[in-house]
Amino acid sequence: MTLFVHRGTSADALASGLAELLAKPLADPFAEEVVAVPAKGVERWLAQRMSHRLGASVGQDGVSRSDGVCAGVRFLNPHSLVALILGIEQGDPWHPEQLAWAVLRAVDDSLDEPFAHTLALHLGHGMTGVEGELRRGRRYAVARRLAGLFADYAAQRPAMLADWRSGGSGDGLGGAVDDDLAWQPELWRRVLGLVDAEAPEERQARVVAELRTGRLSGLELPGRLSLFGHTRIARSEIEVLTALGEHRDVHLWLPQASPAAWSTLTEVAAGGPVPRADDDSGLLINHPLLASLGRDARELQRTLALADAVDQPLEPDESRPPTMLHLLQQDLAGDRAPTVAERDARSVPAADRSIQVHACHGQSRQVEVLRDVIADLLEQDPTLEPRDILVMCPDVEAYSPLIHAAFGLGGVVRDTAVRDAGTDGSHPAHTFRVRIADRAPLHTNPLLSLADQLVLLASSRLTGSEVLDLARSAPVRRRFGLDDEALERLTDWVSSVAIRWGLDAEHREAFRIRGLSQNTWQAGLDRILVGAAVDGDEIDHVGTTLALDDLDSGDIELAGRLAELVARLAGTLERMRDASTAEDWVGVLRDGVLGLADVPVKDAWQTAQLERELARVGAAAAAVGGAGLGLADVHALLVGRGAARATRSSFRTGTLTVCTMVPMRSVPHRVVCLVGLDHGVFPRASTPDGDDVLARRPVTGERDTRSEDRQLLLDALMSAGQTVVITYSGFDEHTGATREPSVPLGELIDAVRRTATGPGVDRLVTEHPLQPFDARNLGVAGDRVELLPEGRPFSYDPAALSAATRALGDRVQREHPVDVRLSPAPMEDVDLGELIRFFDDPAKAFLRSRLGMVLPEIDEIQHEGIPIELDGLRTWQIGERVLQSVLAGRDLEATCNAELWRGDLPPRELGYRTLHDIATEVQALAALTWRVAGVGGP
Incomplete structure (x- = not known):
């Protein structure tokens, strides 16, 4: 049995060669062919391409009708093929996603030890204050990155990990790791102690040896298999494929831009992998673009020198028209740098x-x-x-x-x-x-996105706009029946009741503000619910809660839905504060998302994907005894789980x-x-x-x-x-x-x-x-x-x-459809408010007063901080409300209390002083008004 290398300048030619190979049946008619591909897109194209040849009928002219079917072919990616050979189950403990939990546990257990001083400093161990908190929030992200590095070491330089396992600290090239990285070998040994499985480099060495001797049991692979379309294959995978080729035919179908360059580099590449700084193979390439862009292909040729492979190049297609593209492709294939004359x-x-x-x-x-x-x-x-x-x-x-x-x-x-x-x-x-x-998936599955949004909300101030953004997400809208009109109404309410930030007074304590419930969601919701429950013409407050007077009977249900949304959000955030392990977080996120969101039947896959991803997280963490997680850790985890993953059907x-x-x-x-x-x-x-x-x-x-x-x-x-x-x-x-x-x-x-x-x-x-x-x-x-x-x-x-x-075109002055001249406006009194509106926006005031046009209000950005001091406009607005209320016969003290409960004033003493100044001025204006009008005040 042999390892064959088939090279071609086009994937079409390689696919034709593969089809010819697969058209020859295996000895076992029930055996599946195995083809490993680098990506799902290649798999889909190759399956379609194989159907033009496999099982296709032939017409009278001897030409295939392309009516075949690609059946009995099992497509794998290189990792899954090697995993199959190595006997790795789906939950491989050495996969970076799984390994991250063992690394996290090892890091947490080692922070007080001298070898981990660098890690401890980076993660803020023993530090206090904001910087320490921020550094500790890196824990999972750092563990996941280190797990990825360890997985790369196992795939690309397994000898280094073997040395570390035996107590050494070599770099796999005959030297030692640099001093600033000397903590990694010991950390790897700690990880090995937490994972109840054979070390990855040890497992590979055992399987390669058993493959070479034919003693590997339980391997269900046919007598031949193929790898198609790769431009880079890890050194460890080459070792496995070479050993597999001892007793099976292994075919590598490699796209290579330049057969001529391959031939030129044959002697140099025979030396195998070398330090990249010593690789001068690019200097032997004639075409500058091939030298610049083709380093991966040249390095693959060096890696393949480790295997005793049979080289079988395919003939390039020279029958293309001389277009600019094809001329360039031909020069690349022939490794020719055209002269000026050419x-x-x-x-x-x-x-x-x-x-x-x-x-x-x-x-x-x-x-x-x-x-x-x-x-x-x-x-x-x-x-x-x-x-x-x-x-x-x-x-x-x-x-x-x-x-x-x-x-x-x-x-x-x-x-x-x-x-x-x-x-x-x-x-x-x-x-x-x-x-x-x-x-x-984080961008295509709104439930995964919602889970991440909840984690971010748990560490936020819960401003009015943040919660409204949550309500605007499609799954939340569906759960609570919020259409565009309802969302617009909620936005108006949030502005009217002066919700700025914070769930309630207790939530604000995390931000070092104690005992202040003004401008929180709880205070605002109380105003909305009281407004929905009482008749504003008879009762305008209950206790110290001022009723929102902008509600009618049709708003009662909407107010209830808003209260339910905030209550469910508050419950989820409270559970997040108590969550510590991955198992806790999985339960909180699942319940929180499903309690706040709903999807139509056709999108039920979104719920299944959410539960599947969360279940994998819980299972991986439980395998090493769990690990403590904070909000920043969970956010990094969700972003990592939601990274791009191609699917065959796309x-x-x-x-x-x-x-x-x-x-x-x-x-x-x-x-x-x-x-x-x-x-x-x-x-x-x-x-x-x-x-x-x-x-x-x-x-x-x-x-x-x-x-x-x-x-x-x-x-x-x-x-x-x-x-x-x-x-x-x-x-x-x-x-x-x-x-x-x-x-x-x-x-x-x-x-x-x-x-x-x-x-x-x-x-x-x-x-x-x-x-x-x-x-x-x-x-x-x-x-x-x-x-x-x-x-x-x-x-x-x-x-x-x-x-x-x-x-x-020429600018044409269009005739006005109506006479634009307006008759003089009648003489009438102009109040102060109308005068202010005119000077604030003359054009808008003109359209409103002279043409009777009511322009839609453009919502200004709501200031989301607790009011500390009022500008002139805000002070005038409060004073105008108090003055009009007093002139209408209402008690000044009751009016001032209503303003305190409204939420527009600064809190506590700041608000009392501001309101006292306003009340003093209002008393003087009211007295003057009554004297001018010749009436007595109340």
């Missing part, structure tokens, strides 16, 4: 838009440009369909709402051609169906797919769009983790995020069959200042300009105006700069065309 001999016409780079003003403008580019591609090529187009971006969460707004308004795809769309005034892209494939559904750059990196598409390749965003910042032993002296084959992102760009270029579209922020959206492209994108632009000449290359980078309705986008400017060949307008937006046409 470049000048290649002339690319203006119509060749196979590589497009668009410099835009910010993220929103990039998406607008993208939809026009896609609409134009569909218009110009009737054979192109949305499923042939892939959109990838480094930060899918940032672009998700922009893409939904630009593409997702139609919901269905029209049957008519793109050029017939948009006749209703909308952009044709509004009819495209779009699927965003790998968003984080890809290749016939829609236009949007995803990050990992899941579909090498999957062929006719059009590949890369959005957001901005400087500082791509490649990802790779500031080394100061606690990472591997980062101190990295070895080839060990993961590096910047190299990985560069390889992703190279894979995307090689997977495009027809067009590559790239957008980036070339200008500041506020100042218009020029921004440089990211370094890899700049290298790509330079490489294209060294590949060929001609009008097509001259138009490689398109600089777009700030606004979509700029005349240059729409072909309506007489001196326009053409953005597309042959003078075609760039934009397909009818609304933008209308705006551009109107802006360029």
Whole structure:
């Protein structure tokens, strides 16, 4: 049995080779084929691609009808394949999510010991005050990060962990770990003592030995298996696959941009992995773009030298038309850097838009440009369909709402051609169906988001706006029956009863304010409920609670729903204060979310996912005896559990797919769009983790995020069959200042300009105006700069065309539909309030008094602090209320008490003094008013 390495420049060729292999049946007709893939997107594409060959019928012309089915094939990812071989159950204690709890327990138990002094200082052990509290809030986040580091050590440098287990402190390369990291070996030994399982490096060494001798029992794998589409395989996984190849055929199907570069590096790579600082293999590469972007592929070749593999390269496809994209791909495949003469001999016409780079003003403008580019591609090529187009971006969460707004308004795809769309005034892209494939559950499941929101509320002041934001979330609205009108009503009530922050006086004690219930939710709710219970014409207060006089009989139920919402929230937050272990937190979060939220039947999966994630947390923590958790720890835990996870069903559904750059990196598409390749965003910042032993002296084959992102760009270029579209922020959206492209994108632009000449290359980078309705986008400017060949307008937006046409047209003075001259206003008394309103906003006062127009009030931002002093307007408002009440015959003392209970005055002595000054002035004004009017006061 053998380990085979199949190399090809395209995934299509590799898939064809795999299909030929799988078409030959196994000896056992009931055995499943096993194929490991790097991502769910590759799995979906490969399954569809296999169905074109496996079981497909053949027509009379000898051509397959592509009517087969991909059955009897078990797809795994490399980790799950290795886990299957190693006999790891689903709850692997050495997986970072599980291991974090053991690390947390070990850290907590070691903080008083000398070796953990660095950790203790970082986590605020023994510190008091705010800084100590903030540092202690890092506990779970630090434990999870360390668990990830330990898992990386096990996968990429297992010899180091073996040395640590035996009492050493080596770095796996013959040296010792640096002094500032000397606490890690001892911490790892403490973790080993808490986990009742074989150490990961020990387990792997045992399984590899048993695989080589054929003594591993219980391994249910067929006589052959394949790994497809990988550009990086960890050293530990190579060891397992090599041992597996002793008694089975193992096939590696690897996309490689350049067979020529592989051949060039064969002798150098035979030396195996070396320290990255000593690796000079990039100097042997001729094409500068291949040298810059292809380090991951070169390092994989070094790692594979550890295995005694049979190399079986596939023949590259040379039958492509000489477009700008294909010329670049051929140069990369052949590792050729064109000479000046070769470049000048290649002339690319203006119509060749196979590589497009668009410099835009910010993220929103990039998406607008993208939809026009896609609409134009569909218009110009009737054979192109949305499923042939892939959109990838480094930060899918940032672009998700922009893409939904630009593409997702139609919901269905029209049957008519793109050029017939948009006749209703909308952009044709509004009819495209779009699927965003790998968003984080924290953003797609509102119940998980609500759980995190509750944790954040537990450490907040519970301001009026924070609780109203909770009420506005869709699951909470559904639970309490809150429509838009009800939410608007609640917002008015919160402002009217002066709810600022704090649940009640007891809740405020955590913020060092004692015995003050004014402006809390409890005080405000009391006012609302009293207002709902009493007749405001007869009773305006109960005890010291002033009734809200803005309620009618129809508001009683809404007031009750608000009280129930706040009561359930208060109960959840009270339980959170008592929660300490993971088990406590799981129960509190489950009960809190399900008590505050409800989802429709079609979204029942959201509840199941919430309970599943919480159950996993509880089980993992219980496995090591539990650990204490604070609010910051739980927040970090929920954010980690809610990270992006791709699902198989999100890809290749016939829609236009949007995803990050990992899941579909090498999957062929006719059009590949890369959005957001901005400087500082791509490649990802790779500031080394100061606690990472591997980062101190990295070895080839060990993961590096910047190299990985560069390889992703190279894979995307090689997977495009027809067009590559790239957008980036070339200008500041506020100042218009020029921004440089990211370094890899700049290298790509330079490489294209060294590949060929001609009008097509001259138009490689398109600089777009700030606004979509700029005349240059729409072909309506007489001196326009053409953005597309042959003078075609760039934009397909009818609304933008209308705006551009109107802006360029003559300004026409329209006749007024009515006589604008108003008759003189009648002479009448003007009160002080009306005079103040006029000087405050003359235009609004004119519209109200002369035209009878009532403009909607625009809510100002409510000040959410406890009032300490009043400005002139607030003082006048309180004084005006007191004066009008006294003039109406009400007792001054009762009126002042009502103002104290209202919540607008500063608390305690500050409020008493302010009210005393107001009352004194009111008495004088009232006496003067009665004397002028010739009547006696009460």
